[in-house]
Amino acid sequence: MIEVNGVTKRYGAKVAVDDLSFTVRPGAVTGFLGPNGAGKSTTMRMILGLDRPTSGDVLVNGRHYAEHAAPLREVGALLEAKAVHTGRSAYHHLLAMALTHGIPRRRVEEVIDLVGLREVARKRVGGFSLGMGQRLGVAAALLGDPATLILDEPVNGLDPEGVRWIRNLLRSLASEGRTVFVSSHLMSEMALTADHLIVVGRGKLIANASMAEFTAMMDASVRVRAREAEELRERLVGPGVTVELIAPDVLQVHGMDSSAIGLVACRHAIALDELTPVTASLEDAFMDMTKDAVEYREAS
Numbered sequence: 035m036i037e038v039n040g041v042t043k044r045y046g047a048k049v050a051v052d053d054l055s056f057t058v059r060p061g062a063v064t065g066f067l068g069p070n071g072a073g074k075s076t077t078m079r080m081i082l083g084l085d086r087p088t089s090g091d092v093l094v095n096g097r098h099y100a101e102h103a104a105p106l107r108e109v110g111a112l113l114e115a116k117a118v119h120t121g122r123s124a125y126h127h128l129l130a131m132a133l134t135h136g137i138p139r140r141r142v143e144e145v146i147d148l149v150g151l152r153e154v155a156r157k158r159v160g161g162f163s164l165g166m167g168q169r170l171g172v173a174a175a176l177l178g179d180p181a182t183l184i185l186d187e188p189v190n191g192l193d194p195e196g197v198r199w200i201r202n203l204l205r206s207l208a209s210e211g212r213t214v215f216v217s218s219h220l221m222s223e224m225a226l227t228a229d230h231l232i233v234v235g236r237g238k239l240i241a242n243a244s245m246a247e248f249t250a251m252m253d254a255s256v257r258v259r260a261r262e263a264e265e266l267r268e269r270l271v272g273p274g275v276t277v278e279l280i281a282p283d284v285l286q287v288h289g290m291d292s293s294a295i296g297l298v299a300c301r302h303a304i305a306l307d308e309l310t311p312v313t314a315s316l317e318d319a320f321m322d323m324t325k326d327a328v329e330y331r332e333a334s
Contacts, residue, residue, distance in 0.1 A: 035059055035213055036081055036182065041090030043076050043237075050076040052237035053090070058215045060181070063208045065228030066217040069324050073237040074217050075113070078184055081215075082111055094182055095213075106135045106178030112185045115171035120160030124151050124170050127159060131177055145173040150199070164191030172200065182213040189223055201227045221317035235324045249319050256292050258285040259308035266304050270295065283307075 036058035043051040051073040058064045068074050079085040081092050083099035092098070094109055102108045118127055128142045146155045149169040154162070159170065168191050175183055188204075189197045204227055208214045218224050224231070231248050233241040241248060260266050263285050267277045275289040287295055292309050299306050314322075 035095060036184075036215060037091075037093040038077065038081070039091045039093075041077070041080060041087045041092060043073075043080060043085060044088045050237055051080070051087075054234065054237065054239055055090075056232050056239060056242050058213055058232070059230075060213040061208060061211050062229040063204050063214045063216060063227055064230045064232060065224040066215060066232050066234075067221075067224065067320060067324075068234040068240075071236070072234045072324075074234060075186065076237075077234070078111075078113060078186055078215075078217065081184060082109065082113070084113075104135060104178065106131070106137065106180065108178075108180055109182045109184065110175030110178060110180040111183070112168075112171040112175045112188055114186075115164075115167040115190070118159045118167070118170065121158060123156045123158055124162075124173070125155040127170065128173060128177060131174060135178060137178055141177060141179070145176050148176065148203075149173040165193060165196055168192055169196070172203075180212070183207060183215065185214075185216045187218055188216060189218065189220060197223065221315070221320055225316040233320065233323060235326070240323055245316070249314050249316060251319060251323070254288075254314065255312045256287045256290065256295055257308060257310045257312050258287055258295060258306065259283055260285070260299065260304055260306050262304045265302070266299060269298050269302055269304070286312075 038054055038056050041051055041054045042049065054073070054077065066074055076085060080087050081094060081099065099105060099109060125142065125146065128145065129139065132139065132142050146152055149172050151166065151169055151173065154166060159167070162170065168188060172188060175185065188200050192200060201223065204214050204216060216228070225245070228245055230244050231241065258266065261283055263279060263283045267279060267285055270277050270287060270290060275287065278286040280286050292311055296306065296309060
């Protein structure tokens, strides 16, 4: 479990993280979302003891990261996949980590197979592609068989097969009761992977909700196609119900579900050619929720 309690981080006059509090619980994949400059990387660094909060506190499995006797066995992290000695092979990079943490050699072999690097394990890391480097970073995070995993953009550079692999891996690790905390800019992937979402903007908490709760925050609507669209529009408009005519024969209805619309149409003998519920995507919900927290935006 990760507990972030009222954390603030200042760099001079700049406030990178502003009184941020949340808990990442075991048994689920928790996505960490936010625009560029939102404070995600700074927060992850504070969880891992790489940065010290200006105020507030961060605990991992009930302790500060530095207080764990064997940190790699408690927390596995991938923050920067390229933070590897390029002259070493993947095998010797992992072996050096294992030997300094009392982890048996056989575990090195296990994680190499787990991330699919067996064929290149003895090759120098300097020649690795971005995707291979990501796999090595995941292997290093898993080396100590930790209860908690913190991964920053783990699918960066992976091909479609690799993206599916990391998705299934994260869900499998969570199903074992581990705490899995993942940041990503790929909304489509988060929608398929995460069970819970924490969203930050300008260093502040914007949302802390399950995936279903998050998308439900957006206004759902129903798309209706009918030759008598104007008449149907007049029949549907009422308290709490708004209807947009978006084409001569197409309505977008807010505040009334498909069943209710169908009953109104039937009651007035109006034939319907389409009746489709429209729910917001994770990307739509994210963009709407963070629109005031974007650091850079295109000129209008």
